[in-house]
Amino acid sequence: MKIRTKLTVLFTIITATIVLIFASVIYYSAKENREKEFYNLLTKEAVTKANLFFNAEVSEKTLQDIYSNNREILNEVEVAIYDQQFKLHYHDAVELDFVKETPEMVRWIYEKGNMQFYQNKWQVVGLRYEFNNTHYVITAAAYDYYGYAKLDNLLQNSVILFVITILFIYIAGWFFSKKAFEPVDQMTKKVKNISATNLHLRLPSNTNKDELSELSNTFNQMLSRLENSFETQKHFVSNISHELRTPLAAIITELELSLTKERSLEHYKTAIARTLSDAQKLNRLSNSLLDLAKASYDPSEISFKQTRIDEVLLDAAQQVQKSDSTYKVIISFESNFEDDRQISVNGNEYLLKVAFANLFENGCKFSTDHQCSVLISFHQNKLRLEFLDNGIGITQENIDQIFKPFYRGDNKDFASGNGIGLSLTKKIISLHHATISVRSKSDVGSVFIVEFTTV
Template sequence: MLIRNKLILRFTLLVVGIQLILSGFIYYFQASAREQRFASRLLGKATMTTRLLVRQQALEASEPRPQPVFRRRDLLTIPGEQVSIYDAGQHLLYTSADGLSQKENSRQLRRIRPARPVRFTADGQETVGGAFRYRGQLYYVFAAGQDPAGQQQLRQLRLLLLAGNVGALVLIILAGWYFAEQALRPISGVVRQVEQITAARLSTRVAEGNGTDEIAQLARTFNQMLGGVEQAFESQKSFVSHASHELRTPLTTLLGTLETSLAYDPDLPQTQASIRSAVEEIRKLIDLSNSLLALAQADDASFQREPVSFDDCLTQALSYCQGKYPGRVIRLHFGKLPAPLPDALFVVPGNARLLTTAIFNLLDNACKYSAGPVEATLSYGTPTRLRLAVADQGIGIAPAELAQVLAPLYRAENARSRPGYGVGLSITQKIVHLHGGDVQLTSAPGQGTTVVLELPVA
């Protein structure tokens, strides 16, 4: 269901529900007020009748069946009125109709208390019973009758409420549709703008409207997402372009070497030399393929996280790097530590294999581009952040290229004479980001490079 229809339906149900509850209250209180007015009128009539009869001595105990001086039709002013009077011993003294059934009246006598009349319905008649004391004598009086005028008013009120609710329902639906249309119009505009954005127009942005309401927040969020998509798309294009170039170079060299060997190598030593050159190019292809695979795997955030001793990962990476560069001086220092020392020193949540790979890439780059000593310093930046700084004294990086060296397969201009493919820093950055950390890089041409990574501790 469309949001517009949901809003209209919910708005209609809410307002109609409130309206029906209000109508129910109006009808209930009107019906209660009519019933109370009519009961009061019946009780007043019964009391007046009893008082008149008693004053005329029509209910003297000496007469078993009183004969009032008033005719019954003179006392009947309520449609269908019926009056019955009982003495304190609950004996019937007077009834306004000889054939009037006293069964229900007799049953209700025990419920009557002084100043507490009872109300009930019997044989379609509304009846009120009360206690009346005159000249020290207690009488029980029942008055029954019909209220056609009051019932007619209730019927008219029901008809009026029904017609009003039906008419209001139509107006509520129209108002709901209008307000839903007005509220969703900016969203419709955003949808139309988004539909025009294609892969060739990722630079297009959605208008943010007044810049303050929720629609503007949605547009800003969508624009931020578009910026990320555009950046990822450009990174992907750059990655494909660089990967194609890097793969094409060794493949072209390999093909040329084999073709030359096939056409011109006359003896076994020359053939073996060509084969050695081809094998070297194949190894380069394998290294590049492994690097691209590691770069793709570094985007996988589904690995299992567990407490990892970061110093163990650093020691293992130092061992790998020392084996690859046996003559290089690599120093390890320990910097600022928190006070007091935590029970789990240098422990971070993550994956030991990935963290070792990230550290090794930093050390490998430092050794590759520097002939001098490499300094690795492990410390705590804050009590909750572990910090590793790897510094070399190598060729450095130009300021204009600092922002690009973390991109996959990008190599600085002064580094292209060295072996490599430009994926080590990219892999390190992805791994560190997956672990909730940050990578910072500072460098100057001819003065070396320092890479700092920070990770949250366990």
């Protein structure tokens, strides 16, 4: 069942329930009022007839004639008068005697002073009446034809109006729900046209602050992220293809030349050395790609624990110096720390080691003295790392681009690389809710600043 139909049915049920309760209250009130008014009428008729009988001394036959004549055209009240000893003093129609009074009933009415009850659909009142210091009991009974007819008419009209109202409400609910869901239908049709080939399409949006507008804006934001992701993926695949093609082509060419004819031992050694160098480039590229994939995992799937940054920096420095013995790394503290918590962060040791190693390697690779130093400082709940080198520096035009995957600036001719290191480092630093920034000046050097929030 569609939401539009569900809302229409739910709206109809709720409204029908309210209308039914309202109609029931009206019918119940009308029923109570009819009963109360007719009991009052019976009481007045009983007292009036008793006054005529006792005070006006109207004869019994006259009163009975009036009753008989009126009964043919009116809903006449049947009245009977008894004394305490159950002696009948007057009765409108003894032969009918609808109430069928008993001594117990008369005694009970006398003791209570007033009594009201139903006999089938006839209403009966009994009351105590005093005349010349003598107490009598009067009963009066009648069937409220007119009142019951009004109630039946009210019930019949209420049922008809209820059915008509429900039909009208259902039609109105269907119409308004259709109007309300028109933007959703338009959004659905638009979304069906969006695919991987036209992610530039967007849902219509307006300045209204309603839920549909918010949904449309949220969906458009998601499309923007997907579009950026697809574009990044395209560039990633393109760059990877290029990075892989170059060393592979060099390896294949070198080996094919070596197989064309007999070569000297020295030539074979040179060919093997070149092939090994290209293979090492491929190995570094594959390792970088694996690390980039790990850094792109869902953060909830990466294990974090309390990690001492100084220990990770030492491991990263040893790794860099082991890969190239000409590299030199210096680790220093601006001031001593009083608590291990100052030098510890909640992080992943392996990923942090990869990030620091990239920064060390970058600093050493682009410095003429192949040296990089890191200065550790503490500022309240901040842990600050400054990676400094005396290298060729980075131009201002390139600073805004260096954290993009596979980007290589004007310094690409100075040293080899694949443009993954800094983008991988930024991703790792962001995973640890830290920040990385850079200051640089051409031919002077660069400073990469990493700031962690400590516990």
